[in-house]
Amino acid sequence: MDNNNTQPPEKKKLSLNVVSNKEHRGFGAGTIDLSQVSCVIIDGNEAYIDVGAMHAKSKVEKGIKFSPNKEDVPNGRSAWVVWVAVDRNEEGSYYAGVTSCEMLIDTEARRGWKILADHVNRLDASLKRKFMLDNIGPEQKAALRELLVEHNAEWWDRSSQNLKDLLS
Template identity: 75%
Template sequence: MEQQGQGGTPEKKEKRSLAFNVVSNKEHKGFGAGTIDLNNVSSVILDGDEAYIDIGAMHAKSKVERGIKFSPNKEDVPNGRKCWIVWVAVDRSEEGQYYAGATACEMLVDPEARRGWKILADHVNKLDYALKRRFILDGLEEREKAALRKLLMEHNAEWWERSPEDLKAGLGG
């Protein structure tokens, strides 16, 4: 049964938008409390010596992920090539914007077999860690670190200069 507003017309319910929620130590204050803004995070794909920004990774639709059926079992992808998604968060200080967090997530892709391997929970957790201003670049080889460093520097040299030493040291720069 519809609720009636003033004048006997049906009352319109306010539409609530959905957002990505995270658990925090803040007190919950209703719908949407604890939402985070993903506008300040980007996804970088590392594929061999190549590094490029691919926002499609936010929805598992990056160039390397499209058309791939992912499995949580590495043995399902014996001929997979290693690729990485690096979540990069940008923040602003009094001096200006800078790279504030970066975390790397491994995956294997075999485009011929249309199969891949990744641990979705790891990707979600690493995205969260990047947003929390952490640097987790374990597992990246030197050539991958160099490709990421080059991309970040070329994308915005001023942001790179203002970035924490943890990031620069982690990428050998």
């Protein structure tokens, strides 16, 4: 057997395909690039980055059985997944789309409530550079603003006035 330095062919990178009625044009055609989206969790008045939220495996979601019925989680505390899309212009990177999705978490009972369709739709809205922060209160907005500024003050400075107003 010849053991020349033959490398296996490089695997193609997988990404999420968009399903449509258009004809597929080969590997990777019609994909969504999620590399510019980050996940923030707001739990109480604390906001932190948690990449596990992209796959519903954030610190607050692990070990929780979710139901689409709020009444199944009578003792749940509110928590939010916040989708943060970053874009770049001639000046540099900035926070381009920010949307929040509510959840109820009862850690003791290991039960939770969330609407998966809402999470998907708000992720999509973030990718489309929209701001949807209507379901978080002043304390959560302050925590999110503090996290975004601390993470990268230059990105915050270049972000739209609309986002700054929403989080003030």
